[in-house]
Amino acid sequence: MLLELKNISKAFSGVQVLHDMNIDIKKGEVHVLLGENGAGKSTIIKIITGAYQKDTGELKWKGENLVINKPSDAINAGIGTIYQELNLIPELSIAENIFLGHEKKRSGKFSLLDRSTMKNEAKQLMERLGQDVDPDELIQNLGVGQQQLVEIAKALSLNCELIIMDEPTSSLSEREAEQLLVTIERLKKQGMTIIYISHRLEEIKRISDRITILRDGSKIRTVDTAATSIDEMIALMVGRSLDNKFPKIQFEKGKEVFSVKNVKLTPDAPEINFSAYQGEILGISGLVGAGRTELARALFGADPIYSGEVFVFGEKQHIRNPIDAIKAGLAFISENRKEEGLFLDQSLTFNKTITKLNKVKSKGLINVRKQKEVAEKYIKDLSIRPNNINLFVKYFSGGNQQKVVIAKWLFTDAKVFIFDEPTRGIDVGAKVEVYKLMNSLVEEGAGVIVISSELPEILGISDRIIVMHEGKITANLNRDEANQEVIMKAATGGCS
Numbered sequence: 001m002l003l004e005l006k007n008i009s010k011a012f013s014g015v016q017v018l019h020d021m022n023i024d025i026k027k028g029e030v031h032v033l034l035g036e037n038g039a040g041k042s043t044i045i046k047i048i049t050g051a052y053q054k055d056t057g058e059l060k061w062k063g064e065n066l067v068i069n070k071p072s073d074a075i076n077a078g079i080g081t082i083y084q085e086l087n088l089i090p091e092l093s094i095a096e097n098i099f100l101g102h103e104k105k106r107s108g109k110f111s112l113l114d115r116s117t118m119k120n121e122a123k124q125l126m127e128r129l130g131q132d133v134d135p136d137e138l139i140q141n142l143g144v145g146q147q148q149l150v151e152i153a154k155a156l157s158l159n160c161e162l163i164i165m166d167e168p169t170s171s172l173s174e175r176e177a178e179q180l181l182v183t184i185e186r187l188k189k190q191g192m193t194i195i196y197i198s199h200r201l202e203e204i205k206r207i208s209d210r211i212t213i214l215r216d217g218s219k220i221r222t223v224d225t226a227a228t229s230i231d232e233m234i235a236l237m238v239g240r241s242l243d244n245k246f247p248k249i250q251f252e253k254g255k256e257v258f259s260v261k262n263v264k265l266t267p268d269a270p271e272i273n274f275s276a277y278q279g280e281i282l283g284i285s286g287l288v289g290a291g292r293t294e295l296a297r298a299l300f301g302a303d304p305i306y307s308g309e310v311f312v313f314g315e316k317q318h319i320r321n322p323i324d325a326i327k328a329g330l331a332f333i334s335e336n337r338k339e340e341g342l343f344l345d346q347s348l349t350f351n352k353t354i355t356k357l358n359k360v361k362s363k364g365l366i367n368v369r370k371q372k373e374v375a376e377k378y379i380k381d382l383s384i385r386p387n388n389i390n391l392f393v394k395y396f397s398g399g400n401q402q403k404v405v406i407a408k409w410l411f412t413d414a415k416v417f418i419f420d421e422p423t424r425g426i427d428v429g430a431k432v433e434v435y436k437l438m439n440s441l442v443e444e445g446a447g448v449i450v451i452s453s454e455l456p457e458i459l460g461i462s463d464r465i466i467v468m469h470e471g472k473i474t475a476n477l478n479r480d481e482a483n484q485e486v487i488m489k490a491a492t493g494g495c496s
């Protein structure tokens, strides 16, 4: 055993978040923590890495007691962590970032940095991860996927024996995610031990040796991955079997709700034309970087449009900023919840009602009781946990924060909803809740547009799918014409 968690418990202001947790991590294994949003996965990690203090229990490292009071204790023991928000400095090079805080000095000469050794070692560390890079390259010139690999290289440079990754693929494109999975397989061959958290069951099945399933802060069981099907994982995780991952309802196609005519984002950009109708979910597929988020942001007035027109229920709209967009009946549920979607230092109630304060105002004042009612309704509808409307949003688990973003926009009574990667970081059970919500929006006559990089999701929920490649629409497919191959072909510009 490399790491043992023994009877670990943790409560936040009286709410028990971890109950008597016992988990063993074997040397050389990829061990997954699996559980619904709010199950306690990130809290366990934060206790191991010294970000939080446990209330009771103990940690053992190679059989010895391990005391972790602060993050440097974990690093000194040999535990490295790759967080979802990367901690690199964009203006510095790969080598400088890897050795930041533990720079190599030339022997004898006090405080002179040994740049060439650091560069060489950085290059070798990246090679261990299968990356042939120039160590002088600045971080800001790398994609998110490669940046993450630099974080891993940094952990290797610190001689970590255990690397912990909390939802590392949730912000990556398919290709980058694949690269990370290959890197993990490579590290495992080199003898590295990895604790891995993800909501993507296929990748868990592929890379892990064992899975510990958590529910509501308690350990349910540790299973061998090879002997466990994805359906079993789901059943253990949510406590029941999930018969339909995509609860699609067919509605009659109605009026045109939203239409984009000859829109260009820049003078040289391709013209974009598409419409969304009542009664359908319009999916927008494409590889990360295909220009879908840029388009959505521009349509919502967050970025300028160079030329073209936008119509809501046939009426031409003049959208110069998000306020105009909200007035025109648009809602944009952004993929970037931390930066754009939420006021983290505010309560759930505040976040939910901020987009439409008029609805909870009476005589010019905010009606707190009404605000509270609204928040409680959405907590119930989206099964947001914990059901505490006064808790600051930053204390919610990642997936539950995403649900708050969605609730915030549902509250606006918009006519057209544009969802950008809506289920990123959301567990399988909650995904179904989100899809059901989309169904009810369609049923109520709203336009629903969903941008997603996950092909099974796009195929599972859309009635029609447009595919983008390099800022251009390369396909417009009905549900019965669409499959993974056709979409991938259009997403890569026709050459698969």
Ligand SMILES: Nc1ncnc2c1ncn2[C@@H]1O[C@H](COP(=O)(O)OP(=O)(O)OP(=O)(O)O)[C@@H](O)[C@H]1O
Binding pocket: 012, 013, 017, 035, 036, 037, 038, 039, 040, 041, 042, 043, 044, 385, 386, 395, 396, 397, 398, 399, 400, 425, 427
């Ligand atoms: N600092 C805090 N104060 C209060 N409650 C907290 C705090 N940190 C976490 N919690 C609560 O602890 C519970 C477990 O959260 P945690 O982040 O560990 O969940 P998770 O399993 O990582 O979920 P997700 O899959 O959504 O990331 C949640 O109910 C969360 O709201």
Ligand SMILES: [Mg+2]
Binding pocket: 041, 042, 043, 166, 397, 398, 399
């Ligand atoms: Mg988490």
